[in-house]
Amino acid sequence: MQSGVFTISLDFELHWGGFEKWELNDAKKEYFKNTRALIPSLLLGFQQFEVHVTWATVGLLMHKNKESLLAHVPERKPSYSNEQLSAYNFIQNAGSIGASEKSDPYHFADSLIRLIVDSKYQELASHSFAHYYCNEPGQTTEQFDADCKAICESASAYNSELKSLVFPRNQFNTNYLKVCKKNGIQIVRSNPVDWWWDTSEGTSKESLWKRLNRGADAYFNIGGKTSYGINAILKQEDVYLLPASRLLRPYNLKELFLNQKKINRIKAEMTIAAQNKEFYHLWWHPHNFGLYPEENMKGLNQILQHFRRLSDQYGMISLNMGEIAERLQTNTF
Template structure:
């Protein structure tokens, strides 16, 4: 993306998606348990892009670097250069190679270059990094040198394909401020931080608990922690710009269908508050969240995008990628 001047008058709507396929869930679900969602990405992702183009949405797709690979051998080559040794060995991406096919035609759960091409071909879409191997920056065993090697692998595998990446989303939202210097050295200029509330503070994956998850779930339907708006003046003096999250867009849940209206209303309230305050509202999710109940999830997204257009007309509420917000801060 060229660093052209961007003018902002009344805040904006920021969207980011964590694009990871099985590399993001192999340590959470048993093999095959989440396949419906993962296979569904092939259907859902192009439709998300169609909606983005229809409503003029600028978005950041934080992409796991392994998805750029064209062959299993290419994956193995780059993984050999990342000597990460988590104490919880199940986190390591290289252990998944035994389950990987030879290419994207054979294995749509671990390869994603054709989908990346679709993203690139859609106007106003930014490809950012979700690290190369879905790297966990707070888990025991890994080191800053390991993280630097992971960033380098992403740079190398994507160098001849896209412009240098400028935005990063830390997997599992494990933001590690000790690694910011490494990010800046890799050419990154911004990241998606967590909501500014103790409920969302970065944690090791092994430290998560059911009560915490239940509170986050409840906050998606009822405003417990606030709207988490982001203001330009908060970000302007940051060397590494924190385009903080405002909310996670939870997918449709058949068992809780009666609460869908509350969830959408909660997000709309945040969007409206941002538009009125001249602030930013940052919504995020994973493409695989739409892999199941795809049509209902797309209908929910379109309702939010229609509302965005209303706010755009009334308040000059614009759409921005993460990098575009960072460019505003650098002016």
């Protein structure tokens, strides 16, 4: 490799990211409204610093109204043992959804997605159609295949062919890669190597100890090295597995100095990647910025500015997941 690579992938979900556990009360509505208001600023920042980003988007968001959404629902739906995990169960039984993006900005995002696809350096990608959980009991590969087809059809409204995928809740499942390839996916985000990122048994009943270790690693060096060389990008079922490096955790009013420690840790890891000509893959959910939007944007701007310094000093470049797959395929790294 001639230079280090910085990439960002975002899990764009709004309320679909936790419909089974988040009551859509006034506070949560404000949270998602803040999220939506920040997206144009995120896009401007990415363009200003020439940062290439993959927006892994839930397919249910890719619609102007309920009529369009329901028309794209697949016949085969996930048969989770826990029915509460199904977005279709939520639509039918748990309060339903509004008629359109105007009346329900928490479950529709057509206008924002059009802004994303019209923005330079940005990639529209799959986060499954219905926030599909690939490691939860009861569902099948055939149902996941139907979900993949539904989101591909939804993305065609934006003249987009989906090449990249992020598994919801990071429930990475190698048995589903053949289905990904069948539906045009060339690259997926895989999890960091540390044991607390293992999602093979699902995430609905994760232990507190696992969550505590995952959180502590954002601030203190208890995990493994986060940047990696090109040989760490494996290929299975003809799909590239691009490891995640670090979750950008949101600003926390209770953490005081730890907020800056978290940003400094990311910048230090980016520097190592640039110096060693390695990959560094940062990810988060746009809604993570919904509680303290101004403080979160300040932290992100530090990261983006640091990337520009590394670009000037070490020649570090930014690529989204689809662009990384293309270079791997053409051997142009």
